[in-house]
Amino acid sequence: MSKLSPIEFAKALADDTRQTIMRFCCCEWRSVSEIVEHTGVSQPTVSHHLAILRDAGLVTPRPEGRQTYYTLDQQQVAVCCGQLMQVFAPENQATVAVKDILIR
């Protein structure tokens, strides 16, 4: 999981289909077929979006036989959000709280 700049993070999030995938994979492992069925877009499109999220370190793949299961990396999300807050809301109270927890 490589570090993600605020720009890369924002661009990875800036698509409805990708956010749908992220919500769907938030607390569970989901196969590509399940994601295809849930999003309603074609399988290649899902694969494309998964590649983007995977490159951003936002989802983790787990190959299992013919299928590949994906899940959202909540820690990566939290760290990136914390970074956003430090850059764009440095004087906010919540930013301090997040920094204490996420940055060590």
Next chain:
Amino acid sequence: MSKLSPIEFAKALADDTRQTIMRFCCCEWRSVSEIVEHTGVSQPTVSHHLAILRDAGLVTPRPEGRQTYYTLDQQQVAVCCGQLMQVFAPENQATVAVKDILIR
């Protein structure tokens, strides 16, 4: 300052020029001319991006004579980041801390 969905927030952040503007206006009031000079893009382009950020409630305009000064709304940023964390990192420790501060 209207409420901002995770998608709208991400799309507003998903541009280098807009992030440059946001950083430049983070803790100070900046005129459009200053922003034009700092970003290096044309004045109409800056105006365009400011309109997007303004519609998202991420920057606050303060007209003063012929000039308009803008500053970043750190509270709006923090709230949106908090929302992102609750949606995409609900099991993370930092999310709980942010929620306690931002959501009332």
Next chain:
DNA sequence: ATCTCGTATAGATGAGCGCCGATATGTCCA
């Protein structure tokens, strides 16, 4: 080995958007 199923990649297409020049709007000053 061959077939089938699940996923990834390649190539094409169309919509969205970032950018600029030109122009409109609005404010201050003489």
Next chain:
DNA sequence: TGGACATATCGGCGCTCATCTATACGAGAT
């Protein structure tokens, strides 16, 4: 009132990217 300046809007152009179909790759199963 007229002119100069700051910002906003308009119209277009080019590029990025989300989507599709077609195809390749890879792992069971027969």
